[in-house]
Amino acid sequence: MTFIxxxxxxxxxxxLFFESLGFSLLIALFAALMGFVIGVVLVMAxxxxxxxxxxxxxxxxxGFYVTVIRGTPMLVxxxxxxxxxxxxxKFSSTNLIVPIIAFGINSGAYMAEIIRSGIxxxxxxQMEAGRSLGLSWTTVMFRVIIPQAVKVVVPAIFNELIxxxxxxxxxxxxxxxxxxxxxxxxxxxxxxxxxxxxxxxxAFLFTASLLYLAVVLLLTLVQKIIERRFKKNER
Amino acid sequence: MSDDxxxxxxxxxxxxxxxxxxxxxxxxxxxxDVVAVIGPSGCGKSTFLRCLNLLETPxxxxxxxxxxxxxxxxxxxxxxEISELKSDLKQAKKAEDAALVASLTALIGSKRxxxxxxxxxxxxxxxxxxxxxxxxxxxxxxxxQQFNLFPNMTVLDNIILAPVKLxxxxxxxxxxxxxxxxxxxxxxxxxxxxxxRLSGGQKQRIAIVRALAMEPExxxxxxxxxxxxxxxxxxxxxxxxxxxxxxxxxxxxxxxxGFAQQVANRVVFIDGGKIVEDAPPAEFxxxxxxxxxxxxxSKVL
Ligand SMILES: Nc1ncnc2c1ncn2[C@@H]1O[C@H](COP(=O)(O)OP(=O)(O)O)[C@@H](O)[C@H]1O
Ligand SMILES: [Mg+2]
Numbered sequence: 001m002t003f004i005x006x007x008x009x010x011x012x013x014x015x016l017f018f019e020s021l022g023f024s025l026l027i028a029l030f031a032a033l034m035g036f037v038i039g040v041v042l043v044m045a046x047x048x049x050x051x052x053x054x055x056x057x058x059x060x061x062x063g064f065y066v067t068v069i070r071g072t073p074m075l076v077x078x079x080x081x082x083x084x085x086x087x088x089x090k091f092s093s094t095n096l097i098v099p100i101i102a103f104g105i106n107s108g109a110y111m112a113e114i115i116r117s118g119i120x121x122x123x124x125x126q127m128e129a130g131r132s133l134g135l136s137w138t139t140v141m142f143r144v145i146i147p148q149a150v151k152v153v154v155p156a157i158f159n160e161l162i163x164x165x166x167x168x169x170x171x172x173x174x175x176x177x178x179x180x181x182x183x184x185x186x187x188x189x190x191x192x193x194x195x196x197x198x199x200x201x202x203a204f205l206f207t208a209s210l211l212y213l214a215v216v217l218l219l220t221l222v223q224k225i226i227e228r229r230f231k232k233n234e235r
Numbered sequence: 236m237s238d239d240x241x242x243x244x245x246x247x248x249x250x251x252x253x254x255x256x257x258x259x260x261x262x263x264x265x266x267x268d269v270v271a272v273i274g275p276s277g278c279g280k281s282t283f284l285r286c287l288n289l290l291e292t293p294x295x296x297x298x299x300x301x302x303x304x305x306x307x308x309x310x311x312x313x314x315x316e317i318s319e320l321k322s323d324l325k326q327a328k329k330a331e332d333a334a335l336v337a338s339l340t341a342l343i344g345s346k347r348x349x350x351x352x353x354x355x356x357x358x359x360x361x362x363x364x365x366x367x368x369x370x371x372x373x374x375x376x377x378x379x380q381q382f383n384l385f386p387n388m389t390v391l392d393n394i395i396l397a398p399v400k401l402x403x404x405x406x407x408x409x410x411x412x413x414x415x416x417x418x419x420x421x422x423x424x425x426x427x428x429x430x431x432r433l434s435g436g437q438k439q440r441i442a443i444v445r446a447l448a449m450e451p452e453x454x455x456x457x458x459x460x461x462x463x464x465x466x467x468x469x470x471x472x473x474x475x476x477x478x479x480x481x482x483x484x485x486x487x488x489x490x491x492x493g494f495a496q497q498v499a500n501r502v503v504f505i506d507g508g509k510i511v512e513d514a515p516p517a518e519f520x521x522x523x524x525x526x527x528x529x530x531x532x533s534k535v536l
Pocket of ligand 2 (some may be wrong): 280281282457519
């Protein structure tokens with residue numbers, strides 16, 4: 001295949017490339033949202049004052065979660081999710097919900113660390129001042145501490161989102177193994193096409209790389225804009 | 236306890252790990268009193284204030300606010316007494332002193348009874364305090380050395396957050412009251428600024444207003460002017476002087492001897508984790524009795 005022919009092949013497939021990119025982004029975005037919520041819950045479990053037994057247990061469980069998720073490869077978690085959850089809940093593998101849950105659970109552990117570092121970066125005097133007014137721990141946390149922590153945490157959250165976008169390419173491993181898959185992630189789609197038209201394999205991979213890169217650059221730009229806006233508001 | 240004592244501490248102890256910072260503080264303050272607390276750096280002045288509103292949990296002692304016991308822990312003294320009696324009992328048994336053995340056994344029995352009752356009482360006070368801690372703290376305003384304004388909110392939101400959130404006033408009324416307080420400290424024009432746009436002296440005046448907005452029974456000040464540039468100390472002290480004149484009950488940890496002399500009606504000196512001098516300012520400064528205080532005053536005056 002000549003270079004021009006390869007470009008033509010890719011141009012003809014542009015709609016499907018963009019669709020698979022869309023699936024990758026959708027998975028990354030919803031996984032990030034889910035990860036954020038899980039992260040917040042894990043952090044709350046860790047930092048809430050241990051005024052009773054239940055809170056101590058929750059703290060231990062949160063610690064266990066983070067250890068297990070961070071201590072095992074994403075691919076293994078994904079395979080487990082597909083083979084165990086898929087089968088037992090009868091989700092079809094065409095469903096994006098499985099990768100979203102798998103990546104969301106994974107991201108939660110990392111988000112927890114990010115959020116915790118943001119919260120601990122806020123001066124302890126803030127909590128003390130709030131409590132000395134008679135406000136509850138929860139009120140001070142949500143009205144005073146978290147809004148300040150968010151500013152510290154946004155860059156790291158964006159980094160997590162960026163790495164999620166790239167990491168969704170792990171799904172391609174499964175996409176190639178399971179036959180009834182109809183929705184491909186970007187790399188998965190490139191690989192499938194590569195199997196069908198081996199002569200253009202490199203061009204497919206190159207196209208996928210360019211698309212990943214474009215998205216990452218876009219997200220980095222958004223991250224910069226948000227950071228700048230935070231700076232303007234204050235200090 | 237007399238009626239007009241708003242806050243008191245008995246045998247207040249606080250240790251951090253093995254370091255005993257407070258070694259039995261006895262203190263009380265009447266409504267309308269202004270008490271200045273002075274002492275060398277690191278002697279436990281902040282710890283004392285922070286124990287009073289339970290930002291620190293004391294290791295032992297009692298704290299009484301407005302007629303309520305908000306902290307009580309004495310049982311380990313009784314436990315120690317019992318263990319001493321037990322070793323006496325052992326001795327008596329060895330000496331085969333039957334009369335002594337009998338009386339000691341009886342005594343230990345009754346002390347154990349006492350201990351059980353005391354522990355139950357302390358436990359129930361602990362439970363009550365956990366439930367009503369925020370209500371207690373609403374009665375105690377606190378102003379910190381580092382201001383601790385909330386940088387994510389405007390001045391006005393800093394002030395009305397607690398009164399609105401805690402249902403003291405609705406937003407409109409809280410705002411009116413906040414503006415009135417801001418006028419008193421000459422900062423009504425700053426209501427919609429963020430704290431980062433204010434000078435240190437302005438921040439501290441806002442922090443005072445924020446605490447006052449809860450209409451506390453007593454105000455605690457922990458070195459409110461120590462983090463300020465010298466030219467801003469005056470504006471904060473004059474706000475505090477006006478508060479004192481208007482009858483606000485205040486405990487002020489300070490190195491400003493002028494304020495202690497002219498505004499306080501009692502001055503307290505903490506040394507070695509205890510209050511070693513407690514007198515009206517005239518007497519405190521002109522004829523100090525404690526040798527450490529004499530030494531301290533000769534350095535700072
Ligand atoms: N949270 C803490 N943990 C351990 N030590 C502490 C803590 N807070 C205070 N201390 C120690 O207690 C002592 C008294 O501190 P502080 O009450 O701040 O003194 P002051 O306010 O009189 O300067 C100091 O030696 C300080 O290091
Ligand atoms: Mg101090």
